[in-house]
Amino acid sequence: MAELVYPPVIGFARTMFKVQGLRFDIRGTENVPREGGALLVSNHVGYLDFVFCGLTTLPAKRLVRFMAKESVFRHKVSGPLMRAMKHIPVDRSDGMHAYAHALEALRRGEIIGVFPEATISESFTLKSFKSGAARLAMEAGVPLLPMALWGSQRLWTKGRPRSLGRTRFPISLRIGEQMRPHTDEKAGALTRRLRLRVQELLEDAQRSYPGRPAGPDDRWWLPSHLGGTAPTPEAAAERDRERQAAR
Template structure:
């Protein structure tokens, strides 16, 4: 398919990264296959996670087709861009159509990106995963590529003002080895296995992260179990 919009958008994103002086630490990009279908699966802590997840596929010269809620496609600005980049709209009232769309893309050799928590985690910890990614990978016969991002919540996340300044924020991106569906493995079991792997990657990214809050007022982006003031998972469900 013609890629008239996606490459220029990537160029704009790179320009933004330089303008904000984001310090991007990417590890594991060699795990992204250079050809063939695959399902990229990441945690979700900020509105720009898809940008950073897509960045991880660039060393392999791959473009990622992200599944995103239909309202993003309905927006007068983001909608035309999302459609031109061949991303996949998800209407929660008609999930079958999105599933079939993603399945077709995977079988045609595309990389599809999903956030199995479905929404941004306000606690910045892993929420429960939906089983759709496991079912997609199993039916398409493609590997799952586990990924974790950290630091993206400091740029733009739910309930916080955007920080589009020259902030020098570190962004950590970790890509793990492919997770292959087992023969006759149930979607629930595969989902738990995938979530455990992403939890490991997220833990690695958090331990290696070079920044710490500068004081109590700056600890909002750190999970409660790490001494921060982000909502606990229980509070975040309210």
């Protein structure tokens, strides 16, 4: 079936990125399969991560169907677009429908994108990974594509004002080699191995990142272990617990 919405949306996004002056450093696109199903797994630091992650598969002429929270699909603007691009809504109170939808798409040969941390990491470090990605890949018999991105938090992230003008911010993305389970490997072990690989890719993106703080008051987007003023992982986890308790 022809893709009537996805390609124009990509074209619009690329135009907006040029207007903003964004600079991309993307490495590892040769690891994206040219055909067949795969599960793209990334860290999550900003609201636009799915847009940037989707750029990594374009050299292979592939589109990514992302799993995203259901509220995005209820929005009057984003909802129709998300459905037309065949992304997958996730009801966090009952994720089995989304799991079945993603499993069917993987078996059909699609690339599915997931953020196994489930929510944006306010510390900009890796949170724990949920095992759903590993279980999906194992059941569908498809490879995992580990990846990491860095710099997107400077545009729009949780608890910060958006910065969507002409920012000229660098955005770095790294795609690792495909991963498959070892013989008799369980989902938990594969999840731990996957998280370790994403951590390695993230550290590579951070080491080579060309952007620097504009001054002493512009260190909010750096994690504490890199000299920034972002919340520590412990403080960020406490914020998450407080939000959950307030719901």
